[in-house]
Amino acid sequence: MDMKIDRRKFLIGSSILGIGAICSFAFSEPEENVIFVIAKKFEFSPNEIHLKMGVPAILEFTSLDTLMGFNLPDFKVRTDIVPGMKSRLSFTPDKAGTFTFYCDIFCGSGHEDMNGLLIVS
Template sequence: MKRCFILLLLVFIIGCSSNSDIVNDESGVVSKLSAPGFEDIEETVVDDLKEFNIIAKQWRFEPDIIEINKGDRIKLNVKSIDVTHGFVISQFNVNEILIPGETTVVEFIADKNGEYTFFCSVQCGDGHSNMNGKLIVN
Protein backbone atom coordinates (compact mmCIF):
# COMPACT_ATOMS: atom_id res chain seq x y z
CA MET A 1 0.00 0.00 0.00
CA LYS A 2 2.84 2.37 0.96
CA ARG A 3 4.72 1.48 -2.24
CA CYS A 4 1.61 2.18 -4.24
CA PHE A 5 1.27 5.61 -2.62
CA ILE A 6 4.89 6.50 -3.41
CA LEU A 7 4.37 5.37 -6.99
CA LEU A 8 1.26 7.56 -7.27
CA LEU A 9 3.15 10.50 -5.76
CA LEU A 10 5.96 9.97 -8.24
CA VAL A 11 3.53 9.89 -11.18
CA PHE A 12 1.91 13.06 -9.86
CA ILE A 13 5.25 14.90 -9.55
CA ILE A 14 6.41 13.81 -13.01
CA GLY A 15 3.03 14.79 -14.44
CA CYS A 16 3.19 18.25 -12.90
CA SER A 17 6.77 18.95 -13.94
CA SER A 18 6.19 17.90 -17.55
CA ASN A 19 3.05 20.04 -17.67
CA SER A 20 4.97 23.08 -16.55
CA ASP A 21 7.54 22.42 -19.29
CA ILE A 22 4.80 22.55 -21.92
CA VAL A 23 3.54 25.85 -20.52
CA ASN A 24 7.05 27.26 -20.75
CA ASP A 25 7.41 26.07 -24.35
CA GLU A 26 4.12 27.65 -25.33
CA SER A 27 4.93 30.97 -23.73
CA GLY A 28 8.32 30.89 -25.49
CA VAL A 29 6.68 30.47 -28.88
CA VAL A 30 4.15 33.22 -28.20
CA SER A 31 6.86 35.65 -27.19
CA LYS A 32 8.80 34.85 -30.39
CA LEU A 33 5.75 35.55 -32.56
CA SER A 34 5.04 38.85 -30.88
CA ALA A 35 8.67 39.99 -30.80
CA PRO A 36 9.24 43.46 -32.27
CA GLY A 37 10.23 43.39 -35.91
CA PHE A 38 8.60 40.06 -36.54
CA GLU A 39 7.11 40.01 -40.01
CA ASP A 40 5.16 37.43 -41.91
CA ILE A 41 7.21 36.00 -44.72
CA GLU A 42 5.54 37.20 -47.87
CA GLU A 43 5.55 34.81 -50.76
CA THR A 44 6.45 36.26 -54.15
CA VAL A 45 4.87 34.55 -57.11
CA VAL A 46 7.28 34.70 -60.00
CA ASP A 47 5.57 35.59 -63.25
CA ASP A 48 6.82 35.58 -66.83
CA LEU A 49 10.02 37.19 -68.00
CA LYS A 50 9.71 40.85 -68.98
CA GLU A 51 12.47 42.15 -71.19
CA PHE A 52 13.37 45.78 -71.91
CA ASN A 53 16.01 47.36 -74.11
CA ILE A 54 17.43 50.54 -72.59
CA ILE A 55 19.72 52.99 -74.32
CA ALA A 56 22.09 55.10 -72.22
CA LYS A 57 23.46 58.30 -73.68
CA GLN A 58 24.47 61.78 -72.55
CA TRP A 59 22.48 62.42 -70.45
CA ARG A 60 19.52 60.15 -70.19
CA PHE A 61 18.17 56.66 -70.37
CA GLU A 62 15.62 55.69 -73.02
CA PRO A 63 13.09 54.70 -71.87
CA ASP A 64 13.46 56.45 -68.54
CA ILE A 65 10.29 55.02 -67.02
CA ILE A 66 9.86 51.27 -66.73
CA GLU A 67 6.64 49.96 -65.27
CA ILE A 68 6.36 46.35 -64.15
CA ASN A 69 4.43 44.21 -61.71
CA LYS A 70 5.57 42.71 -58.47
CA GLY A 71 6.75 39.17 -59.06
CA ASP A 72 7.94 39.82 -62.61
CA ARG A 73 11.25 38.38 -63.71
CA ILE A 74 13.05 41.33 -65.27
CA LYS A 75 15.69 41.30 -67.96
CA LEU A 76 17.17 44.65 -68.96
CA ASN A 77 19.50 44.93 -71.95
CA VAL A 78 21.30 48.19 -71.31
CA LYS A 79 23.57 49.74 -73.92
CA SER A 80 25.54 52.96 -74.00
CA ILE A 81 25.77 54.53 -77.44
CA ASP A 82 28.31 57.23 -76.62
CA VAL A 83 30.60 57.26 -73.58
CA THR A 84 31.01 55.04 -70.52
CA HIS A 85 28.00 55.27 -68.20
CA GLY A 86 26.86 53.42 -65.11
CA PHE A 87 23.55 51.76 -64.37
CA VAL A 88 22.46 51.42 -60.74
CA ILE A 89 19.24 50.29 -59.08
CA SER A 90 20.38 50.03 -55.47
CA GLN A 91 17.25 48.36 -54.10
CA PHE A 92 17.70 45.40 -56.46
CA ASN A 93 21.48 45.16 -56.09
CA VAL A 94 22.07 46.32 -59.66
CA ASN A 95 25.36 48.15 -60.20
CA GLU A 96 26.89 47.96 -63.66
CA ILE A 97 29.38 49.86 -65.79
CA LEU A 98 28.22 50.34 -69.38
CA ILE A 99 31.01 50.14 -71.94
CA PRO A 100 30.15 52.07 -75.14
CA GLY A 101 28.71 49.79 -77.80
CA GLU A 102 28.34 46.78 -75.50
CA THR A 103 25.04 45.46 -74.16
CA THR A 104 24.97 44.73 -70.45
CA VAL A 105 22.30 42.27 -69.34
CA VAL A 106 20.72 42.88 -65.94
CA GLU A 107 18.36 40.33 -64.44
CA PHE A 108 16.42 40.35 -61.19
CA ILE A 109 13.03 39.54 -59.71
CA ALA A 110 10.86 42.52 -58.81
CA ASP A 111 9.96 41.20 -55.37
CA LYS A 112 8.81 44.47 -53.79
CA ASN A 113 6.38 47.23 -54.67
CA GLY A 114 7.44 50.84 -55.01
CA GLU A 115 9.10 53.46 -57.16
CA TYR A 116 12.84 53.14 -57.47
CA THR A 117 15.29 55.51 -59.13
CA PHE A 118 17.88 54.09 -61.47
CA PHE A 119 20.82 56.32 -62.26
CA CYS A 120 24.19 56.68 -63.92
CA SER A 121 27.12 56.13 -61.55
CA VAL A 122 29.95 57.26 -63.85
CA GLN A 123 30.84 60.94 -64.15
CA CYS A 124 29.91 61.27 -67.81
CA GLY A 125 29.74 65.02 -68.34
CA ASP A 126 27.73 68.15 -67.57
CA GLY A 127 24.31 66.49 -67.32
CA HIS A 128 25.48 63.46 -65.37
CA SER A 129 23.66 64.35 -62.14
CA ASN A 130 20.32 64.40 -63.98
CA MET A 131 20.86 61.11 -65.75
CA ASN A 132 18.31 58.91 -64.07
CA GLY A 133 15.02 57.13 -64.54
CA LYS A 134 12.27 55.45 -62.62
CA LEU A 135 11.41 51.81 -62.09
CA ILE A 136 7.79 51.44 -61.00
CA VAL A 137 6.79 48.13 -59.46
CA ASN A 138 3.00 47.85 -59.13
Protein backbone atom coordinates in the same frame (compact mmCIF):
# COMPACT_ATOMS: atom_id res chain seq x y z
CA MET B 1 6.31 3.72 -108.26
CA ASP B 2 5.60 7.34 -108.77
CA MET B 3 3.38 7.27 -105.79
CA LYS B 4 6.18 5.68 -103.66
CA ILE B 5 8.64 8.39 -104.68
CA ASP B 6 6.14 11.05 -103.94
CA ARG B 7 5.46 9.54 -100.56
CA ARG B 8 9.21 9.33 -99.75
CA LYS B 9 9.75 12.90 -100.87
CA PHE B 10 6.81 13.94 -98.82
CA LEU B 11 8.17 12.24 -95.71
CA ILE B 12 11.67 13.74 -96.16
CA GLY B 13 10.21 17.12 -96.82
CA SER B 14 8.00 16.86 -93.83
CA SER B 15 10.92 15.90 -91.63
CA ILE B 16 12.99 18.85 -92.82
CA LEU B 17 10.10 21.16 -92.25
CA GLY B 18 9.55 19.71 -88.79
CA ILE B 19 13.15 20.08 -87.73
CA GLY B 20 13.18 23.57 -89.15
CA ALA B 21 10.11 24.46 -87.18
CA ILE B 22 11.67 23.14 -83.97
CA CYS B 23 14.90 25.07 -84.64
CA SER B 24 12.95 28.15 -85.45
CA PHE B 25 11.02 27.82 -82.20
CA ALA B 26 14.19 27.22 -80.19
CA PHE B 27 16.29 30.06 -81.60
CA SER B 28 13.92 32.83 -82.42
CA GLU B 29 11.37 32.69 -79.63
CA PRO B 30 11.32 36.18 -78.16
CA GLU B 31 12.48 36.33 -74.53
CA GLU B 32 9.76 37.43 -72.24
CA ASN B 33 10.04 40.64 -70.28
CA VAL B 34 13.23 42.00 -71.79
CA ILE B 35 13.39 45.77 -71.49
CA PHE B 36 15.82 47.47 -73.85
CA VAL B 37 17.37 50.63 -72.42
CA ILE B 38 19.57 53.05 -74.34
CA ALA B 39 21.98 55.28 -72.45
CA LYS B 40 23.42 58.44 -73.95
CA LYS B 41 24.61 61.77 -72.63
CA PHE B 42 22.72 62.49 -70.38
CA GLU B 43 19.61 60.35 -70.34
CA PHE B 44 18.23 56.86 -70.23
CA SER B 45 15.62 55.92 -72.80
CA PRO B 46 13.14 54.94 -71.56
CA ASN B 47 13.62 56.79 -68.29
CA GLU B 48 10.54 55.16 -66.81
CA ILE B 49 10.46 51.36 -66.62
CA HIS B 50 7.42 49.37 -65.58
CA LEU B 51 7.74 45.87 -64.10
CA LYS B 52 5.51 43.52 -62.17
CA MET B 53 6.34 42.31 -58.70
CA GLY B 54 7.45 38.67 -58.64
CA VAL B 55 7.91 38.47 -62.40
CA PRO B 56 11.50 37.93 -63.56
CA ALA B 57 12.79 40.68 -65.80
CA ILE B 58 15.83 41.31 -67.93
CA LEU B 59 17.14 44.79 -68.57
CA GLU B 60 19.42 45.08 -71.59
CA PHE B 61 21.54 48.21 -71.97
CA THR B 62 23.55 49.83 -74.71
CA SER B 63 25.43 53.14 -74.66
CA LEU B 64 25.52 55.40 -77.68
CA ASP B 65 28.51 57.48 -76.64
CA THR B 66 30.52 56.97 -73.46
CA LEU B 67 30.95 54.66 -70.48
CA MET B 68 27.89 54.82 -68.25
CA GLY B 69 26.56 52.91 -65.29
CA PHE B 70 23.08 51.81 -64.31
CA ASN B 71 22.45 51.61 -60.58
CA LEU B 72 19.21 50.62 -58.88
CA PRO B 73 20.10 50.87 -55.18
CA ASP B 74 16.78 49.65 -53.79
CA PHE B 75 17.36 46.27 -55.45
CA LYS B 76 21.14 46.35 -55.07
CA VAL B 77 21.76 45.78 -58.75
CA ARG B 78 24.06 47.69 -61.07
CA THR B 79 26.01 47.27 -64.28
CA ASP B 80 28.50 49.14 -66.41
CA ILE B 81 27.19 50.19 -69.80
CA VAL B 82 30.07 50.07 -72.28
CA PRO B 83 29.71 51.62 -75.74
CA GLY B 84 29.48 48.95 -78.42
CA MET B 85 28.55 46.21 -75.95
CA LYS B 86 25.31 44.92 -74.51
CA SER B 87 24.97 44.70 -70.75
CA ARG B 88 22.24 42.70 -69.05
CA LEU B 89 20.71 42.69 -65.59
CA SER B 90 18.36 39.89 -64.57
CA PHE B 91 16.34 40.25 -61.44
CA THR B 92 12.89 39.72 -59.97
CA PRO B 93 11.33 42.72 -58.24
CA ASP B 94 10.31 41.60 -54.77
CA LYS B 95 8.58 44.81 -53.72
CA ALA B 96 6.15 47.25 -55.28
CA GLY B 97 6.62 50.98 -55.53
CA THR B 98 8.53 53.67 -57.37
CA PHE B 99 12.31 53.49 -57.24
CA THR B 100 15.05 55.75 -58.56
CA PHE B 101 17.78 54.50 -60.87
CA TYR B 102 20.72 56.61 -61.94
CA CYS B 103 23.98 56.66 -63.85
CA ASP B 104 26.73 55.92 -61.33
CA ILE B 105 29.72 56.69 -63.52
CA PHE B 106 30.41 60.40 -63.82
CA CYS B 107 29.93 61.00 -67.53
CA GLY B 108 29.90 64.78 -68.03
CA SER B 109 28.25 68.07 -67.30
CA GLY B 110 24.72 66.64 -67.30
CA HIS B 111 25.58 63.52 -65.32
CA GLU B 112 23.72 64.54 -62.19
CA ASP B 113 20.44 64.67 -64.05
CA MET B 114 20.86 61.26 -65.65
CA ASN B 115 18.33 59.20 -63.75
CA GLY B 116 14.92 57.59 -64.07
CA LEU B 117 12.18 55.69 -62.31
CA LEU B 118 11.40 52.00 -61.98
CA ILE B 119 7.73 51.46 -61.23
CA VAL B 120 6.84 48.04 -59.85
CA SER B 121 3.15 47.20 -59.64
